[in-house]
Every structure is written in structure tokens, then in C-alpha cells.
Amino acid sequence: MIRILFLMFIALPGSYGRYEPNWKSLDTRPLPQWYDEAKLGIFIHWGVFSVPSYSSEWFWSQWANNNEEVVSYMKENYPPNFTYQEFAKDFKAEFFNASEWAEIFQQSGARYIVLTSKHHEGYTLWPSKYSYSWNSVDIGPRRDIVGELAEAVRRRNITFGLYHSLFEWFHPIYLSDKASNWTKKEFVTNKIIPEMRELIQTYEPAVLWSDGDWEAPDSYWNSTEFLAWLYNDSPVKDSIVTNDRWGIDIPCKHGDFFSCQDRYNPGTLQLHKWENAMTIDKQSWGFRRNAKLSDYYSTLELISQLVSTVSCGGNLLMNVGPTKEGILAPIFQQRLKELGDWLVINGEAIYGSKPWSTQNDSLDSSVWYTASKDDNVVYAISLHWPSENILTLGSTQDIFRYTDTVIYLLGNEEDGVLNWSVEDNGAVAIEFPTKSITKSDGAYVLKIVVNGSISVGQI
Numbered sequence: 001m002i003r004i005l006f007l008m009f010i011a012l013p014g015s016y017g018r019y020e021p022n023w024k025s026l027d028t029r030p031l032p033q034w035y036d037e038a039k040l041g042i043f044i045h046w047g048v049f050s051v052p053s054y055s056s057e058w059f060w061s062q063w064a065n066n067n068e069e070v071v072s073y074m075k076e077n078y079p080p081n082f083t084y085q086e087f088a089k090d091f092k093a094e095f096f097n098a099s100e101w102a103e104i105f106q107q108s109g110a111r112y113i114v115l116t117s118k119h120h121e122g123y124t125l126w127p128s129k130y131s132y133s134w135n136s137v138d139i140g141p142r143r144d145i146v147g148e149l150a151e152a153v154r155r156r157n158i159t160f161g162l163y164h165s166l167f168e169w170f171h172p173i174y175l176s177d178k179a180s181n182w183t184k185k186e187f188v189t190n191k192i193i194p195e196m197r198e199l200i201q202t203y204e205p206a207v208l209w210s211d212g213d214w215e216a217p218d219s220y221w222n223s224t225e226f227l228a229w230l231y232n233d234s235p236v237k238d239s240i241v242t243n244d245r246w247g248i249d250i251p252c253k254h255g256d257f258f259s260c261q262d263r264y265n266p267g268t269l270q271l272h273k274w275e276n277a278m279t280i281d282k283q284s285w286g287f288r289r290n291a292k293l294s295d296y297y298s299t300l301e302l303i304s305q306l307v308s309t310v311s312c313g314g315n316l317l318m319n320v321g322p323t324k325e326g327i328l329a330p331i332f333q334q335r336l337k338e339l340g341d342w343l344v345i346n347g348e349a350i351y352g353s354k355p356w357s358t359q360n361d362s363l364d365s366s367v368w369y370t371a372s373k374d375d376n377v378v379y380a381i382s383l384h385w386p387s388e389n390i391l392t393l394g395s396t397q398d399i400f401r402y403t404d405t406v407i408y409l410l411g412n413e414e415d416g417v418l419n420w421s422v423e424d425n426g427a428v429a430i431e432f433p434t435k436s437i438t439k440s441d442g443a444y445v446l447k448i449v450v451n452g453s454i455s456v457g458q459i
Contacts, residue, residue: 021228023254029231031256031273034159034206035241037352038111039310040343041161041207042336043277043319045285047119048140050324051087057286057321060084060121061169088123088134093141096326098152104328105158108336109343111351112159114209114317117146117199122168126202130195141326150203161207162199166192166221166245168212182220193222197229204236209259209277210245218247243275257315265305269312269355276309279319280335287321287329296331299338300383300442306339307381307443310350311359311368345411346445348372349379363394363427380446389432391446397426399450408447411439418446 019025049057055070056062062070063084074082105113118124118131125145127137136145150160168174174187200208208230213221223246231237244255252260258274265276279285280302282295297305302318309316318339320332343350353370356378361367366383378399382391399405400422407418407430419431430446438444 019228019231021224023224026224026227026231027254029256032206032239032241034239035112035257035315036273038159039315039350039353040108040110040306041112041114041275041315041317042105042108042110043163043279043285043317044113044115045119045163045319045321046116046125046145047286048084048088048091048121048123049119049286050322051090053287053289053321053324056284056288057119059286064170084121085134088139091136091140091324093136093143093145093324093326096141096143096145096148096322098148099155101149101328102152102156102158104333104336105153106156107340109340109347110158110318110336112161112207113149113153114161114163114207115146115149117162117164118195119163120165120167120169120212122165122171124195126199128195128198130191130198146199146203150205159206160203161209162203162205163209163211164196164199165212166210167215177220178215182216185220185222188220188222193226196226197234200230200234200236200240206236206239206241208240208242210243213245213247213250216247218250221247223247223250265309265312265314267308267312267360269359270314274314275317276305276314277317277319278305279321280332281319281321285319285321287323293331296335299335299342302335302339303342303443304383306350307368307383308359310353311355311370311381313355342440342442345440346381346443349381349410349445349447353379358395361393361395363392367391367393369395376450378448378450380448382444382446383442385435385444386432389435391430391432392423393428393430394426396428396448397422399448400428404451406449408449409433409438409440410445410447412437413447 019029045057049059052059054073059070063074115125117126122131122134124131124135126135126147127144128135133139136143146162153160171187177184177187218224227242230240241256243257243259244251244253245259246254252258258272259277260274263278280297281288281291282297306316320328322328349370352373354373356369356371358369368381370379371377380393407420409418409432412433415433421429423429
């Protein structure tokens, strides 16, 4: 049997103590186990910015700050004195069907979703009493988007999470606090903290993905006080995970998992649980009507992001931007479906896996490794079909010292084990079957079953 040496700072629900409102104490909280095992989530950026659906979800800020492209677009398409708030009446979401979304997410293989409950524009997708007349029930869809999606995805056994922006670009009270150099905290005290508590107590998300923190210190946001309440006394205290965006100089230092920066994928094993939050549309988190086909990642590129992320101990949070009508564009649906099809065959190398001692093969950089949690298995994930059907690996010499090591190609196990041999330089040559009979596509997973002891990467 493989002796697993991997040490992940995780715990089962109900095993936590009480935490003090300081980072030293909060950083001792074990990571809820479900999150590490999930590996794949879907991010959803949706809001009033989906009405212009041009440039990006930062449309309002870009317009207010005289971005030439956005200003020109507004002059050519809208009357003088048109305001951003007027977009809200056209955010009707008339085709939004939470059950259909949940089915698409389930088919993708995602184990959790994170919806933007409120982006930097301040518009909430639930009837928040702290966002009067600027929420999805008072204007726009006239529906509780958060509530509908929470119910639908949970019916599909998908974990429900929420993104929440701390700051709001043009909220007058926030701007007043900012002008005081953060000596005033009226925005945080009277809006943000009660708003986040309302969100947690009403919908009980398992992820709270914080953002919009970077202008002010964590002391202004009352971050440690809020997190102490969240971990000690909230209805989700045992299951919730949070990221690291809680104030200036906090990202990549504190939090259940590190998101560090957008599209963060370091390519090496990290010492703390982390997440690669990235977009299928390379240019934007929100839907763009002017996007080109070349702006979207291919399915193989998305699989590559997933594999490299999981190999290095991270989770992948893959973003889609719905239209103002509530449609997930067909290209998003296609990408998610094809990713899910790949995971049906190869998911055992992803879900619940652990990093191995090596992430990227020393001879073939397109091969990434994971290891099983309990069994004697290393997975070698190749992002290409090998030339002449022979894959040569340079990082697996130790596990091939056992002559009874066997290798299967996932999806083709019924065809028996693959032949392998150790070359004079210590590299291992593995003979693939004929490509025409393989069931996987784009990326190929070798399941290496070992009789012996191996080590895996440590976090």
C-alpha cells in the first residue's frame, strides 16, 4: 500500500474551536474538507452590467472615468443624460431558469458554484433591506435570484456559494468614509457588516468569496470581527470557506484559501490551499456581446487549467457570464458540457485527489501528476497524445522499481494493462493503445497502481 505523507490542514464539520477576532487565531481554523475534495467550481458574474454587456463588468467605472471606448459607445447608442441606473429596468432576466442552470452546472462536473450576490456596482441579486430600490426584487427581474439559484443547485447536490463585494464604486457613504482616510466607518457599520450577516443568515452559503477590499485596510472593513462571528456563531460556522480578500495587504496571507489575484495559477505546489478563479472569456467576467470566438478558451485549454491547478493543490473556479435575459450562452454551455464529459471518464484523478511529490514531469512538461487519497495510485495526466504511442516519463523512476506496478488508461480499463519498460537513463516508457479506441479526448490519464510506498506533496 502507498503510505500517504500528504498533510492537508483540513477537518470534518463540528471539529472547530472558538476563534478570536485576530488573524493569528483565525488562521488556525482548519479548512473544511468538502472544499479541498471538490476541486471544481463555477463562478457566475451577473448584474446590471449584463445589460450593456460591453467591455466588461467594470463598465460603469470605466464610463465614469472617461474610458474612451466606453464613452464613445454610450454617445453612439444612448441619449444624452442617460444614467447607469437606467440600465436596471432592462435587467429583466425573463429567460432565467435556475433549474436549467443547475442542470448545466451538474453536467459540467462542478461540485460548487459561486454567484455574484453583489458586484462593485452595489446592485444586489437578493431583496436586501440594505440596498433599497437597487436590488433584483425592487427593480429589474423582480425576483430573488440568489434564493432561486440556491434552491435549484442544492437539489442537484451542488454546494452553493456567494461572492460579495465590500466596496461600491459610487456609494456616497463609502466615498465619505474614503475622504476621511478611513477614520469614519459608517459604510461598514451601517451597510456592509449587516448586509453580509443578512446574506449568511438568509441563504447559508458554503462559500463567501469576498472582493473589493483593496482600497482600505482590514481594520476599516472590520474583517477579523466579522470572520470571528462567521466561524463561531453563524449558521454555517462549520462548513463555510472564505478567501483572502479582506483588506490591503491581506490577499495571499490570510484566509481559508488564497485567491491572491485574478486568474492566479502559480504552476508550482503551494503551502496553503488556493484557488484559481478564471474566466472562459479571456477578457471579461461579465457577458460581452462583442466577444470573438478567439476570446474564449478551448475545452482542452480549460482541462489544462483544471489539471495544472489541481496538481499544485488548488481548486479551479471557472467563470461564466450570463446574458441580461438570463441565458448561459451556447459557447459556455458547450465548454462546460465537454469538460464534464472529460470528467466522467477521468474524474477519479481530480476529485478528492492530493498533490504528488512531483507536479510536472521532468521530461514532458505537458504531463501533470496527482495522487489518490487512500489507494496506491499515482495519476499521470498527459495533455497530448504521445508520438508513436509511446509516452516517456522522467519523474516516476521510484514507483517503477516495483515490477508488479500496473498501468491503465482511464476509460480503457477493460482493454487491460499497458506495457511499460525502464530505459537505461531511468526514464519510463509507456505504450499507449491505438488512439482510435480511446474513449477520452484531448487529455489522457494514466492510472499507475503501485505496490510499495510513495510520498506525495505537502501543504
